[in-house]
Amino acid sequence: MGCIDELNYEILLPNSSFKECAEYIKKNFSEIYYVPAGYRIFENYLIGVPPIPIAVDGDDVILPYVKPCHGSFVLRIPGKEEMGRLRAVK
Template sequence: MGCLESLPYEVVLSKISFREAREFLARYPEKYDIEPGYRMFDIHIVGVPPIRVAVDGDSLLFPFTKPCHGTFLIRVPNATDEIARLRSRA
């Protein structure tokens, strides 16, 4: 199992709801809705479906929930492999 801390991530928004994350990510032209349990970077993504993720250049943005800390919108740069995997699902 992966760990968010092992990724070079940036927190874009903190302590948000999944609805707020979906609304924020709606502004990106390339976005995908995934189901809870989808695995990215060897991390299972949890949340209220549909969980929206977005591509911004070579970065991937997605909501991530840390137990006892809430939900954050995360940006991971140089995510070309994960982006290719998302695109292949569509």
């Protein structure tokens, strides 16, 4: 397992509900892939209500991230290495 805290992330939407995070991604980005809960990305397993939207924007990945004590966030993370797998998601 990896730690998101060690990545160079930017918080696009702080401390929200998971639904708000999913809506934010769908509303603000055009290249979106839907993955199941537990999808592995950046060596983490995504928590959330599936299907979970993940966006690709340039070289960045935009995803919802859930922390037990802090709620849900939308993060922008540089992630060229994840794009091949994401784009293969049907």
